[in-house]
Amino acid sequence: MRNRIVVLLAATAFCAASASANLITNPSFETGDFAGWSIGGSASSYGVDLDGTTIAGSYYSDSVVNVRTGEYAAWGLVAASGSPPVNLILSQSINVVAGEAYDIGFYLSIGRTDGDGSAGRTIRMRVGGSQIYTFDAYGSTGDPFVGSDPSNFEHHYASWTAATTGAVTVEYDLSGSGTAVVGFSYDDFYVLPGPSALALMALAGFGKRRRRA
């Protein structure tokens, strides 16, 4: 029983350490702005706003900012097949450690109050200029990431291992829709150090002792 408690405490401490280790500053935009972020891409209409704020200019007239957690989310009007294409690139410089694995991701939504509908998502994630994630898909009516509820988000994520120690730029290159701009909401960006080999070995060791108890 004591070993079980030790395992539980170790697992809890490990999870707590992982949960608090997000290397992204202002990941959920709860400052109400893009503090900590650099903005690039060709999009001319983007922002950070409260849940339910109307996004003017979207192909869908009922477009609003959808928030996954907290009070705010980022949004942008993008069109992957526009002429020229319209994208929004959010980036930050982070410090990484050679040999360490990182989970990198974020959540997107097409916030709409009334309608359904479809839209493409064209997503790239880069670290240090190298592409680590590519996503190209066109949606269909009834897609779960269309709507105004916190559950109406789509999770995009990848794993990446640092080759060298130091500062690197992580870029989230966000686009989607077809030829017409559609308002997307983005929330809860993260770069989380993965479990180190040492931590995994420690947990495996605790597990063996638990089985014998």
Ligand SMILES: [Ca+2]
């Ligand atoms: Ca938020």
